[in-house]
Amino acid sequence: MSLIQTNFTEAPPAPPNVMIIFGAGGDLTRRKLIPALFHLSAAGLLPKGFAMLGLDRLDLDDQAFRERIAGQVEDSLGAAFDRRVWEGLVSRIHYMQIDMLEGADYERLCERLSEIDAERGTNGNYLFYLAVPPSLFGPVTDRLGDVGLLHQSEHDWRRVIIEKPFGRDLESAIALNTSMHRNMDEDQIYRIDHYLGKETVQNIMVFRFANSFFEPVWNRNHIDHVQITVAESVGVEHRGAYYEEAGALRDMIPNHLLVLLGFLAMEPPSSFQAEAVRIEINKVLDAIKPLTPEEVLTHAVRGQYDAGTMPNGEKVPAYRASPGVNPKSFTDTYAALKLTMDNWRWAGVPFYLRTGKRLAAHYTEVAIQFKRAPTIMFKHTDVDELAPDMVVLRIQPNEGIQMSFGAKIPGPTMQVGSVNMDFCYEDYFGNRPATGYETLIYDCMNGDATLFKHADTVEKGWEIVQSVTDVWAALPPRDFPNYAAGSWGPCAAGDLTKRDGRMWRRIAVPKARIAAEPG
CATH class of the missing domain: 3.30.360.10 (Dihydrodipicolinate Reductase; domain 2)
Incomplete structure (x- = not known):
């Protein structure tokens, strides 16, 4: 049930999943995505079986990434920041260095997600958030498809969120949709517009x-x-x-x-x-x-x-x-x-x-x-x-x-x-x-x-x-x-x-x- 139909405090938690953010070192992740996860956690809408995995070029481990974002998130949230909520969320945040064009790194990603599934009970449900330039939408989804990370079954789901711009004209929009559909069905693609x-x-x-x-x-x-x-x-x-x-x-x-x-x-x-x-x-x-x-x-x-x-x-x-x-x-x-x-x-x-x-x-x-x-x-x-x-x-x-x-x-x-x-x-x-x-x-x-x-x-x-x-x-x-x-x-x-x-x-x-x- 969408929040369009119910109140935050009355909605049930989402199903278990890992949210994987490509471009986790960027401004969107710091200002919008992690604060949004904080608010969902504060409202009890994140499941017990939840984890976030950040991906970027930065050479960091889990702890270094958590320390890097902690002060930024506190500044972004201001008076809404609650340390108890943050501590409950940050312990479920992980990080992995990746070259988004390197196929071998996606093999490592499969291994890391399997580890998180076992540790966090996320049931193999993956939400990929592409907070990257549109030029990477096709290459990233191609490589995810190559290693089977976009294949879903009756027991798990795989979804991809992409940010605008969805092309720069009709021709490029058609090309982008064709590229995305090479590896996914339409119902796996979530084109996000924050105005909505x-x-x-x-x-x-x-x-x-x-x-x-x-x-x-x-x-x-x-x-x-x-x-x-x-x-x-x-x-x-x-x-x-x-x-x-x-x-x-x-x-x-x-x-x-x-x-x-x-x-x-x-x-x-x-x-x-x-x-x-x-x-x-x-x-x-x-x-x-x-x-x-x-x-x-x-x-x-x-x-x-x-x-x-x-x-x-x-x-x-x-x-x-x-x-x-x-x-x-x-x-x-x-x-x-x-x-x-x-x-x-x-x-x-x-x-x-x-x-x-x-x-x-x-x-x-x-x-x-x-x-x-x-x-x-x-x-x-x-x-x-x-x-x-x-x-x-x-x-x-x-x-x-x-x-x-x-x-x-x-x-x-x-x-x-x-x-x-x-x-x-x-x-x-x-x-x-x-x-x-x-x-x-x-x-x-x-x-x-x-x-x-x-x-x-x-x-x-x-x-x-x-x-x-x-x-x-x-x-x-x-x-x-x-x-x-x-x-x-x-x-x-x-x-x-x-x-x-x-x-x-x-x-x-x-x-x-x-x-x-x-x-």
């Missing part, structure tokens, strides 16, 4: 389908448009070389934003089982109309940040001044799209997507704006126009749901003002420490793929943006950089909504941090 580990994303289905007053109005008859915003206040930091190959569009939209759109727009699945949910999400992606080359010019906006001042007063350099970045780079650090669908529920409803680096706030939300009510009954009052009702799903930070609607302003005349009802997860359910990976790792251990991407979903996502990447590659931008760090993106992004008589929703950040919105 956030409570609000998982709650979209519950919000829609468990509340009978929303589903009847969740369609083109009542909804005017939808906005999905994934804003990042950080720059590319040390990822300049990677970002030069990716850019904002490739890095975020086929992965995070289109999956959010899928959960938001899908038809009710027959159940919360993985296959039923994936089928409905794929139907949404199939219904999205690919942009023609001509439409790309008016339905897609790209940007690159210049030097600027962040809302906290920090002065930051331009993207082109970042390490590993070409000083004349045309890479996009901002991307916005207008997408529409060819299906009965959403025909004529535009979906506006935007994402970018060095924006005014670190903020992710989905805003659903409803159509305005007719004002005919207010014709003899001071009311000229009614503000549209809106539902906002806040994904980060401060996860929650906000609803705005009209109410009479007290007084002798008829005046209508917008009021907000605001639900915060922390207020109702407490602030449970989490990295966003806990639910996903736990689900993988249980074989629940609901929150993971199917090969078809990945390829459909790339199909949707392919025309945009093709046009952008053929027509280099003339105005880069075109937005200042600390703003909300290029002015052209405002034109994307203005052409339709709409505007981007103003993100509600503290007054000291408010920056100008495009349009």
Whole structure:
């Protein structure tokens, strides 16, 4: 049972297994994976028969690796760190030096896993986490397959988690899926998207389908448009070389934003089982109309940040001044799209997507704006126009749901003002420490793929943006950089909504941090 259906404290422990992390010396393991295992252990969700085996090039033994990560994990967890929980977990953490391209090292890996099985009672169940560059996904799984570590039986299971990017275009995504399928069935592959580990994303289905007053109005008859915003206040930091190959569009939209759109727009699945949910999400992606080359010019906006001042007063350099970045780079650090669908529920409803680096706030939300009510009954009052009702799903930070609607302003005349009802997860359910990976790792251990991407979903996502990447590659931008760090993106992004008589929703950040919105 997925944590999407139950509470952390009520869920049973996962089955016995060894979690093998390729790239255990890296930043992801330190900041996210081991803290996630800590939280699962604190919640009683790791089985007695559990062990973690870290693999990397570092010449360390078990004890040296434990000492190396202990201080890092304590810093990452902060006030959530509990020494008793950590001591119970760290004793089950092992390490092995490995050359990931050397076949003989995988023979040694087989021997080490057999030892851990015997010592820890893990029953031969292996969860391989590939926290490595995508270029190693194929070679690593090939070598695991060569030594039989991906072969599963009725008595044990073998699963592999891979991190994005799942390719850089449609052709490479198909090649990656073909490579993975050489050694595994699709149900052994878990393509992880940490956004799907956030409570609000998982709650979209519950919000829609468990509340009978929303589903009847969740369609083109009542909804005017939808906005999905994934804003990042950080720059590319040390990822300049990677970002030069990716850019904002490739890095975020086929992965995070289109999956959010899928959960938001899908038809009710027959159940919360993985296959039923994936089928409905794929139907949404199939219904999205690919942009023609001509439409790309008016339905897609790209940007690159210049030097600027962040809302906290920090002065930051331009993207082109970042390490590993070409000083004349045309890479996009901002991307916005207008997408529409060819299906009965959403025909004529535009979906506006935007994402970018060095924006005014670190903020992710989905805003659903409803159509305005007719004002005919207010014709003899001071009311000229009614503000549209809106539902906002806040994904980060401060996860929650906000609803705005009209109410009479007290007084002798008829005046209508917008009021907000605001639900915060922390207020109702407490602030449970989490990295966003806990639910996903736990689900993988249980074989629940609901929150993971199917090969078809990945390829459909790339199909949707392919025309945009093709046009952008053929027509280099003339105005880069075109937005200042600390703003909300290029002015052209405002034109994307203005052409339709709409505007981007103003993100509600503290007054000291408010920056100008495009349009």
